[in-house]
Amino acid sequence: MKKKLMDILACPVCKHHPLELTVKKEDEREVLEGTIRCPKCSVDYPIEDGIPDMLPPEK
């Protein structure tokens, strides 16, 4: 995931923007592992294999 994506990424549940990015692993091009946090819902969306998992959490 390119960091630039954070510009338009919104929480799938409450649509809050901006979200908070924590990088655990990255290369010169993009973020490979990390989390994207919605401060409003207090939910962490993981980034795995460079793909942000923005599926809504199970209720």
Place this chain on the structure above:
Amino acid sequence: MAKKTKSARRSPSRASPAKVKEEDVRRAVRQRYATLASTGSSCCPTDRSTMCGCSDLYPQAEIVSLPEAAVAVSAGCGNPTAIAGLKPGMTVVDLGSGGGIDCFLAAKKVGPKGRVYGIDATHEMLLRARKTAAENGYVNVEFRLGEIEHIPLESDVADVVISNCVINLSPDKEQVFRDAFRVLRPGGKLAVSDIVLLKDLPDELRSDLSGWSQCVSGAVSEQEYIGAMKKAGFEKVRVEERVVYTHEQLSGYVRQAPVADKERLKGLDLDQLVASYKISAMKPKK
């Protein structure tokens, strides 16, 4: 952190048949497309007499310009980029991007200044799509795991939203159109290919989960489909193309399903039951 393997539950929509649970539908759909991603097979059987026709959906010139890995797992029923009116610099969102075939087509049309965002609920498909993008030098395409009913993007960011044979899979189609409307800029365009019902679906097929994942059991009528679009706020809704399936095409297609109850499906008349539609619609400018 909440466990994020399954989606949020909602009350069933009108489109959701009583016999089939929403969560079961989502699971069956994801399983089928995960299998499709890992086996690398397309939705079409090799026998031309029973194929759904997906290999004929794209002009030959477009097919040869695409990465083979994306064509191999393509499971669409049309070619939405053909009616999307894409121009260089545009931002495109693909709902249910799968192996990425329509994203890659769109990426070529919007060029280096444009952006294409593919959203899909199947991790395996996205891994494949990402690998294909990297191997083929697509720098203006990004993929993320998400539900088409809950698009993880800001409002008013897309010039065009495309979707190829995916919205029929959703148990809550109205919500899909509402969220597509939200992410479109005012004046933005929705361009979809999808399966639409021409007659009432036999109960045997309606309750068959494999039928859902094969794009048949979840399909609704043209009236309901377009009604859901209009309810979301879309205007200038236009059916651009309509291809009716014969009994042979549809029965061959449904029988490929790994979990299809083949006995129950015997003797059903599937002629002119469904059609593949290309539909465009606009978000009003103001």
